Amino acid sequence: MAAWQLTKALWKAETNDYQRFDVVQPLFHAGYYKDVEEYLSVAADQELAVCPYSPLAGGFLTGKYERADPDDPKSVRAPDGSRGSFDERFERFYLSERGWKVLDEIRAVADEVDATPAQVSLRWLMDQEAFTCVPIIGARTVDQLEENVAAADISISREQHDRITDARFDEDGRRWGH
Amino acid sequence: MEYRQLGATGTRVSELCFGTWRFGRKTGGVLETDEDDAHELLDAFADHGGNYIDCANIYGDPNGTSESYIGSWLEDRDREKYVLTSKVYFEYDSDNPNGSGLSRTHIRNRSTKRSKISAQTTWTSTISTAGMKTPQSKRRSLRSTDSSKRAKSTIWVPQRWLPGN
Numbered sequence: 178m179a180a181w182q183l184t185k186a187l188w189k190a191e192t193n194d195y196q197r198f199d200v201v202q203p204l205f206h207a208g209y210y211k212d213v214e215e216y217l218s219v220a221a222d223q224e225l226a227v228c229p230y231s232p233l234a235g236g237f238l239t240g241k242y243e244r245a246d247p248d249d250p251k252s253v254r255a256p257d258g259s260r261g262s263f264d265e266r267f268e269r270f271y272l273s274e275r276g277w278k279v280l281d282e283i284r285a286v287a288d289e290v291d292a293t294p295a296q297v298s299l300r301w302l303m304d305q306e307a308f309t310c311v312p313i314i315g316a317r318t319v320d321q322l323e324e325n326v327a328a329a330d331i332s333i334s335r336e337q338h339d340r341i342t343d344a345r346f347d348e349d350g351r352r353w354g355h
Numbered sequence: 356m357e358y359r360q361l362g363a364t365g366t367r368v369s370e371l372c373f374g375t376w377r378f379g380r381k382t383g384g385v386l387e388t389d390e391d392d393a394h395e396l397l398d399a400f401a402d403h404g405g406n407y408i409d410c411a412n413i414y415g416d417p418n419g420t421s422e423s424y425i426g427s428w429l430e431d432r433d434r435e436k437y438v439l440t441s442k443v444y445f446e447y448d449s450d451n452p453n454g455s456g457l458s459r460t461h462i463r464n465r466s467t468k469r470s471k472i473s474a475q476t477t478w479t480s481t482i483s484t485a486g487m488k489t490p491q492s493k494r495r496s497l498r499s500t501d502s503s504k505r506a507k508s509t510i511w512v513p514q515r516w517l518p519g520n
Binding site for chain 2 (some may be wrong): 199200202224225226228230299303309310311313314315316317318319322323325326328329
């Protein structure tokens with residue numbers, strides 16, 4: 178659903194006295210922010226809560242994948258048993274130059290606050306200022322769940338938050354290729 | 356965990372939501388999360404104060420398995436303490452021409468009356484309409500979600516699927 182469609186649905190609901198949407202559930206994480214910016218601005222303006230799915234980008238933002246080739250963002254070294262480059266959606270949406278740049282910054286912040294990349298990635302979402310943002314975590318094991326939930330106990334500064342947001346852009350302010 | 360207002364609804368949810376798409380899901384014939392593991396995960400989430408659980412009627416194999424795992428977990432719990440989300444739209448019953456989509460018939464059948472989770476737990480808190488595409492379907496769907504929402508106190512959630520959808 179595009180931003181204009183969401184706006185229209187809210188308008189139709191108000192005009193006809195239907196119950197309105199109160200929550201939206203977009204794909205949204207630090208490596209996939211500007212793409213949904215217009216949609217999120219509707220949520221902010223209309224006081225809709227945002228509950229992003231795939232907040233860890235299919236595991237990419239946990240840092241368990243390593244870049245295998247500096248010239249090819251789609252070349253990835255995956256730990257055994259993980260999805261690696263086999264998942265078409267994973268490759269198409271997350272394995273990009275900007276994905277790695279964002280992950281690098283998330284890793285740097287994680288070191289600074291003594292947390293894991295997954296926790297920082299979740300915290301970055303939870304700390305959105307324009308709207309209430311409640312990430313949907315899809316832990317497979319209790320250990321993963323405990324690690325994810327501990328994102329509630331860490332804090333990152335506004336400066337660290339902005340660095341992760343800005344990692345999507347090169348020095349000239351252009352967005353890294355996808 | 357702390358609690359946050361869910362938009363303008365006044366409902367308070369934990370600052371993380373637990374997604375249950377792996378519950379009862381089979382990958383290459385192998386079950387990812389069985390019922391016992393699902394209950395263990397939900398126990399751990401609830402122990403940390405989690406009260407917000409996301410599901411869909413097509414999660415699990417066969418469809419509805421994930422909802423039923425949550426339903427069986429809630430049998431020993433106070434239903435009022437949890438905010439549950441499910442979704443309607445995707446094909447739930449391929450043998451039924453009304454087994455998918457956002458018609459009033461399908462929404463009513465799936466989300467409020469015969470959803471496995473609803474049968475076990477009385478109501479779902481939020482229903483996501485995963486794929487509204489055309490103005491026509493939107494108008495009809497808004498009308499039917501409206502009647503359902505008024506009747507069951509549900510909160511409606513449009514889902515922005517991947518680009519191209």
